[in-house]
Structures are given as C-alpha cells and as structure tokens.
Amino acid sequence: MVADSKNPKELNPDLRPPRQVMRLERMGASHQTRLSFMRRLIRRMANERWSFECLRFDVDADGYGTAVYAAHAPEHTYSLVAFTQELAPEKRTDRVIAENWDATFNLFDGVPTDDDIARLAENTPKQEAGRFLSSELCLARGNKSLRLFEHMVSALASGRQPDIDRLCDVGYLMRTTAVYGSGKFGCADYQKIAGRPEMAAPFQAEMLTVFLIRGLLFDLVNHVASARGGSKAVTLRRDFARYLGIGNSTGLGMAPFLIYHPHLINNWVWARETALARVRAVTSVSSEEAADFGKLIGKARHFVNEWNVKDNAQTERIKILRDELANLAEWCQTGLSCSAPWDAVVRYAEASYSLEGQELTNSLLLEAYGDLVDDLGDSMGTNMVPKLDPLMSVKGVRDLINANYKWVQETDFSKHSSQQRFWYYSEDKLEPRLGSRYTEPGAELEMPIAVARDVSLLQDCLTERGDDETMAEFLMLKPEFRQIVRRIQSVANSPYGEIQDNLLDATVRPLDILRFKLAFFGVSKFDPKSDLWTRVNMYQGAPLLDEISQEKANGWIFPLKPGSDNPACPL
Secondary structure (H helix, E strand, O other), X not given: OOOOOOXXXXXXXXXXXXXXXXXXXXXXXXOOOOOOHHHHHHHHHHHOOOEEEEEEEEEOOOOOEEEEEEEEOOOOEEEEEEEXXXXXXXXXXXXXXXXXXXXXEEEEEOOOXXXXXHHHHHHHHHHHHXXXXXXXXXXXXXXXXXXXXXXXXXXXXXXXXXOHHHHHHHOEEEEEEEEEOOOHHHOOOHHHOOOOXXXXXXXXXXXXXXXXXXXXXHHHHHHXXXXXXHHHOOOOOHHHHHHOEEEEEEXXXXXXXXXXXXXXXXXXXXHHHHHHXXXXXXXXXXXXXXXXXXXXXXXXXXXXXXOOOOOHHHHHHHHHHHHHHHHHHHHHHHHOOOOOHHHHHHHHHHHHOOHHHHHHHHHHHHHOOHHHHHHHHHHOOXXXXXXXXXXXXXXXXHHHXXXXXXXXXXXXXXXXXXXXXXXXXXXXXXXXXXXXXXXXXXXXXXXXXXXXXXXXXXXXHHOOOOOOOEHHHHHHHOHHHHHHHHHHHHOOOOOOOOOOOOOOOOOOOHHHHHHHHHHHHOOEEEEEOOOOOEXXXXXXXXXXXXXXXXXXXXXXXXXXXXXXXXXXXXX
C-alpha cells in the first residue's frame, strides 16, 4: 500500500541504490533541485522576511571603493564588506595563482565598525595573504566580465537598455574565483554559526555571500552609468537584472571535499533520494497538477535551448537533452493516467533517456512537490566525527568491506591505468592538483583519497589475519591502514557516502565530481572548459534584494531570456 503523499513522515521510500547513484558518470549529470543550498536559502529568507540595506557605498565614478550591504535575519545580521579596485589587464586571471582581482569580499558577522572596515581594507584585497578574525565568516574574490560590464554601462549611460542577446550570451556581470569559509585563512570556524537556524544547512554563509555580491553589482553598474551619463542615464531593467547571476570558475580545489566528508555527502544524497521516493509514491495526479507539470517541462525546454557551451562533449549532451525533454512533454500527455504516475515517469526516463535526461527529469519531479520534500533540507547537515573502533575484529571489518565495498573488486589495481593519476597539494597555493604517477614526480606526496585502492590493499592484507584479531592489534603492525579502517567503520551507516569509482584511473574526470557538488549548491549552465574545471552561473533568475517574498521564492527556477514569449512557471 502506498502511503499518503500528504504525510511524508509515514512514507517508507524505496531509494535508488548507491551503486546506481554514486557512479561518477551519473554524478557528472547532476542538476540542481529545490533542495539545493541556494534554493533553500532563498526560501528561508522569504519565509522569515529577511531585509537588506546598503550601509555604505563609498564608490567613485568608475566604480572603485568600499561598500557594505547588510542582511538582517530574525536574530542575526550579516554584512558583505566589499572592496573594488582598478585592475591592470596583465594582472587579470581567473586562475587560483592570481594575486589581484577586480573585487574582494568578506561576509562579516554582524555590522562592522569603521575600525573593522579599515582593518578589512588592509587585508581583504590580499586574500590568502591577509589576516582575518573570527568575525569574518567568508572570504571571496571575483573579476568582472569586462566586455559585458562596459557594454551595460555604456548603454545605460546613453539612456537605453543593454542588448539582451549579449546579456544572455554571458549571463553574469562578475564571476567569483573563490568563496572560502569554515575556518580557512583565519576566518570563523563553522562551529561558531552551526547552531544558528539560518546557518545550520550546508554552505549557507557562502551562498549568502554570493547573493549579496549579486545585489551589489546591480547597484554598481547603475552607479557608474549614472556618473557617466548624468541626466541621460537610465537604470537597468529589473527583468534584465533578475536574469543575470554570478559566474563562478571552479576547478580541482573543490573535488577532494566530497571524499573527505562522506557523512555529509551521504546526507545530501539521502535527502534527495528520499525526496524522489516520496514523489514516486504519489498514487494519482489531478488534471491541474498534470497541466502545471507540463508548463514546468515547457519552461525547462526553453531554458535548455538557451544553454549553449563551446565544449563539444557537453554540446552533444545538451542536444540529446533537448530531444528528451520534447519527448517527455509528449509522453506526459497520456502517461500520467496510471497508478503511481511519477514512478512511471522515472521508470520511463531510466529506460529511454541519457543520464543527463534522467537526472533533469528527477529534478523536475521534485520541483512540483515542494510541500512534500522541502522538510528534507533540514537533514542535510551533520555533526558526526569519524572515530576508529580499536576493538572491532578483523572479521568485523571484513564483513563491512563485503557489505559496502563490493564495487572495489571491479578494479584490477595491478594495471598501470588503474593507478595512473595521483592527487596532491601544490606547494605555492596549497590547492589540489592532479598528476600522472608514471611520468611526473610527487606521487609519494599524494592525498589520501584513493579509497578504492586502499580498501583493496586492506582486504588483501586482512586475508592473512585471524578472525578474532582486533583492529588495535592489527594496526600496531600495519599503521598505514589506520585511516582506511576508520573510514570503513564510520561510513558503515552512510550508504551514499562513497563515490563508487576508482579516482586514480586514467580515465577519471574530476569534472564529474565538480558538477555533482555544484548541483547541490544550486548552480546552472554548466560550461566545461576541460575535464578539470568548469564555469557555472549562480542565482540566475533569482529575485533581487528588494524582491524577496514567498511569491518569488520558488518560481525563479529555469530563468528565461527576458522579453521572449515563454510560458510562465506556475510554481
């Protein structure tokens, strides 16, 4: 018997198995959902009626200076402290090795004093080389999209709106190259804010930082246009501004996070899979619900039609996705009349579509049932600290490996190709890098993220030990296995905690890991630049600072080109 879809607490969902969900190829086809962290933050701000104000805007006619924007939550205030400066062309780069940027930012806990701002003015533009206190929650930097920024300023200064096609081609006025939080470079450790309701979900401070940066940029472009054009100048149309997000360049630095935090990743995926199972358990769909879902598919189709990249592989995936969405729209006209209609949609997608199409279909299904799934966002964090159980027997660890790591046996680690890659930290920037084990030096310094290989080595070694031998006894002789034993023990109850692929393989694409994490952030318009890094868009379509309301908290998904004749989303 299918549980009542209106009472999610009573549902007993049949979740997709980890072996299906946690493969790199599928992870690399992930899409944002309404559980993604940006989406969750916008809903919270709307429900709690956050307010925003500009506390300082000491910016010259060219847009250089200091600005402070405050976000007032019910019990706390968070302030973006921004510094913009002129940047010489030869110093402009999005790479992590950069030392200068168009703008640098802090998210300050509370309202900064003049002394705080003066201190941050000395340190924030230096980024990693600066000195920060626990009053700073995040550290960020970004570069303008120069041609688009100048085009917009010139157009507005002359009394006309910018070319919408140029806005659509880029999609953002600035791209961030890093948003650091959780204790990096002296900023506050996450534990300082973990007990606050608005910060309990993952990465909320970072997502708030980006949202405030977006608000600042619209004021900045209007200010520079007004200074240049005087009485002729006009302000940017709201629908044009709403369509623009914040760009981001993301590379290898983000990838190891998923390996180092298996319990957190498990909770992210568990929430999403539980949400999907709840929707699949719905027993019937009204004609109104079916019509709304059809409109949502229509909006997604237009959005995907406007998703254009230069990467050949992703371009082909997008072309296939467009055909699949057209097919989904047609299929849903007659296919929703059965029992468990959304389960039928998922099964049809799995049998007929690419991974890209399957995962977008799942995202659409969650979008239609916010009342059924939104509460799961509360379960996506964790305070679990991995611990080693020294009294567990050799047999106990063997049993855990047999239960949770059967996928490791699919890889033959005697092959050079199975250990072709190694991950390490660069000495200059302490950022992750990827090397070739047999042609580059440094393999002895590799990061401890080769889970599949280490489990395989441990399994081989345990065959020589007695069943009753404790891990304390074993690790006294084999201390090199301490970390992987602790991981096997602590992840035992986190079925979605492991990426079930060999991360050392010659064919591994770090891009798949990046996209998986970024989708949970809530980004869109994935634009791969190689297998190692990608550009994305954050908050595209989101309400502006003075538009946060329950009415606009959800409908901004799949933003469409302003002025085009596209269907409105009913959600």
